Amino acid sequence: MKDRRYVSDPLAAYIVPSCDAHNSEYLAECDERRQFVSGFTGSAGTAIVTPSQALLWTDGRYHLQATKEMDSNWTLMKDGLVDTPSQADWLASSLSSGSVGVDPMLLTSTAWAALAERLEQAGAQLVGVERNLVDVAWAADPEQAQPAAPARPVFPLELQFTGRTWQDKVEEVRAAVRAAGCQALVLSALDDVAWLLNLRGSDIEYNPVFFAYAAVTEGEVAVFLGEGRAPSPVLRSLGAGQGGEQVVVREYGAIKDYIKQLVASSDSGKIWLSDSASQGLVSLVPARRRHLKTTPVCTMKSMKNPVEVAGFDSSHDRDAAALCQYFAWLERAVDKQEVTEVTGADKLEAFRREQEHFVGLSFPTISGSGPNGAIIHYRPAAESARRITREELYLVDSGAQYRDGTTDVTRTIHLGTPTDYEKECFTRVLKGHIALASANFPAKTKGHCIDSMARASLWQVGLDYLHGTGHGVGSFLNVHEGPCGISYRVNARDPGLQEGMVLSDEPGYYEDGAFGIRIETLLRVVPAATKFQEKSRTQFLTFTPVTVVPVQAKMITAELMTRQELDWLNSYHQTCRDRVGPLLKAAGRVEALEWLYRETQAIG
Numbered sequence: 001m002k003d004r005r006y007v008s009d010p011l012a013a014y015i016v017p018s019c020d021a022h023n024s025e026y027l028a029e030c031d032e033r034r035q036f037v038s039g040f041t042g043s044a045g046t047a048i049v050t051p052s053q054a055l056l057w058t059d060g061r062y063h064l065q066a067t068k069e070m071d072s073n074w075t076l077m078k079d080g081l082v083d084t085p086s087q088a089d090w091l092a093s094s095l096s097s098g099s100v101g102v103d104p105m106l107l108t109s110t111a112w113a114a115l116a117e118r119l120e121q122a123g124a125q126l127v128g129v130e131r132n133l134v135d136v137a138w139a140a141d142p143e144q145a146q147p148a149a150p151a152r153p154v155f156p157l158e159l160q161f162t163g164r165t166w167q168d169k170v171e172e173v174r175a176a177v178r179a180a181g182c183q184a185l186v187l188s189a190l191d192d193v194a195w196l197l198n199l200r201g202s203d204i205e206y207n208p209v210f211f212a213y214a215a216v217t218e219g220e221v222a223v224f225l226g227e228g229r230a231p232s233p234v235l236r237s238l239g240a241g242q243g244g245e246q247v248v249v250r251e252y253g254a255i256k257d258y259i260k261q262l263v264a265s266s267d268s269g270k271i272w273l274s275d276s277a278s279q280g281l282v283s284l285v286p287a288r289r290r291h292l293k294t295t296p297v298c299t300m301k302s303m304k305n306p307v308e309v310a311g312f313d314s315s316h317d318r319d320a321a322a323l324c325q326y327f328a329w330l331e332r333a334v335d336k337q338e339v340t341e342v343t344g345a346d347k348l349e350a351f352r353r354e355q356e357h358f359v360g361l362s363f364p365t366i367s368g369s370g371p372n373g374a375i376i377h378y379r380p381a382a383e384s385a386r387r388i389t390r391e392e393l394y395l396v397d398s399g400a401q402y403r404d405g406t407t408d409v410t411r412t413i414h415l416g417t418p419t420d421y422e423k424e425c426f427t428r429v430l431k432g433h434i435a436l437a438s439a440n441f442p443a444k445t446k447g448h449c450i451d452s453m454a455r456a457s458l459w460q461v462g463l464d465y466l467h468g469t470g471h472g473v474g475s476f477l478n479v480h481e482g483p484c485g486i487s488y489r490v491n492a493r494d495p496g497l498q499e500g501m502v503l504s505d506e507p508g509y510y511e512d513g514a515f516g517i518r519i520e521t522l523l524r525v526v527p528a529a530t531k532f533q534e535k536s537r538t539q540f541l542t543f544t545p546v547t548v549v550p551v552q553a554k555m556i557t558a559e560l561m562t563r564q565e566l567d568w569l570n571s572y573h574q575t576c577r578d579r580v581g582p583l584l585k586a587a588g589r590v591e592a593l594e595w596l597y598r599e600t601q602a603i604g
Helices: 033-038 063-069 087-094 109-121 133-139 166-179 189-198 232-237 250-266 298-302 306-333 340-354 370-374 420-437 562-587 590-599
Strands: 013-016 047-049 054-057 075-078 099-102 126-129 180-187 213-217 221-225 248-253 270-273 291-292 356-361 366-369 393-397 401-403 409-414 468-471 481-486 502-505 506-513 515-518 522-527 540-545
Touching: 013 033, 013 087, 013 306, 033 047, 033 054, 033 133, 033 213, 047 087, 054 063, 063 075, 075 270, 087 109, 099 109, 126 401, 166 180, 166 189, 166 213, 166 298, 180 189, 180 250, 180 298, 189 213, 189 298, 213 250, 221 250, 248 250, 248 370, 250 270, 298 481, 306 340, 306 401, 306 409, 306 522, 306 562, 306 590, 340 393, 366 370, 370 393, 370 506, 370 515, 393 515, 409 515, 420 502, 420 506, 420 515, 420 540, 481 502, 562 590
Parallel strands: 013 099, 054 075, 099 126, 180 270, 221 248, 270 291
Antiparallel strands: 013 047, 047 054, 180 213, 213 221, 356 401, 366 393, 393 409, 468 481, 468 502, 502 522, 506 515, 522 540
């Protein structure tokens, strides 16, 4: 395997991943390289370019979107379908020799190792290209300049929202580093850095993070920030001038030299980097001294502390109040004015902006009417937005960032009269949603072990959906947070479900050209009260809802529901009344309160 810092030989293929040097899902504009070359704007996908072909791999969430956005020069490889080869298999079968190039800062070390081995078996080799070739092409484009890297203000997040000081978190991290026999921990994931140091930023839209690395040793905590990005409030929050330990602020670009110095300072101590860290960083550490595993910070931040739990509940109560106002407004406005997917999304954002601690949206609102609802990650545009009417299903998947929590909720409604077929599809999605939300399972059960619970009712009639069922959610952090998740795919990094984790429950059904249905509620993992207890068995866990937005009753065929499912739904709707009703009443939102009471009446 070769990892050359610069390659001058011709390449047989070049890989363009959808990430930045921190393996982020959402990107700053300067890092949207795959979008620049392909035209595809989805958040997930990988492009491979050869002298004669251009191909894009993306999963089922984006197949329709990619087909619409890419021109005839591109071939869509529908990742996840049985007849679609993986990127590695395609490269191995298409190349008998030669070099496949990639920017090593944009490929994780785990992905690098697997791909390099597969290519070597086929007689080809994976090489690191020092200067990103897309950046070269972007610089030469006279019509579209590559945006500069953002350097927006970084700010401290108060203890009333974090629940723990950074010093307390660091001590727990140091204990984990010592237990692993390591001399240092290097953090490259932006949300890991932000959570550990109780800092937030806005370098990436919708994600309150900032470009930085961090390192923890027995004697030092360091953060690597851009020049001038640590104003006085940040320095004070990091302990400057307070007499105790303080975080050392270094330049962002100094991370590679710092890692080299760590390597040089000892002959045997291991350095802990995430298994999702870039090959460009990992390659600086000799193989025998690498400790490549999920970082302790990643796991720590996934299990919310009591203050974060309270913040989640409070922020979701307020967020639900905004959604109740929106749906009540929409029912009235749809006959009086033209409401489109875009103007509807804008109105929903306006209601959210009225809520306490609102910072911004947590992702672009998916507001899809009729056939656009079948595009799983649809993003409406003003020039092509469909009108919301009483004749079609309407799907809205949206969320917000509040200083005390992050929200993500999907509801599908019909403002007129749904067909029996639409109601059955919706009801089967709801049955799967409830099956997962009410499940009991042993602690540390992996997400893929319970994914089928949400699909069983759909499978009974030959239906399914091409996306995972649930993802972790950060606390005023990324709306998609690892390492936990619920999916049919096995995730090697999944530590198993543990008390305090917050995940989404979002089964769906999508019929191309007709409609889309998705029901998404955030759930928190809590201890389960079971009938029996085995002393030899681990603790059992279950879920409790965090999201408190009603599910539309007119979409439900009650005859398909069991008594237990109806009891769960009625109890959930009572919780919606209890938590959201007082907020709407106190704010004088009479119409929204009436809508809430109507939509939460007992069913069956």
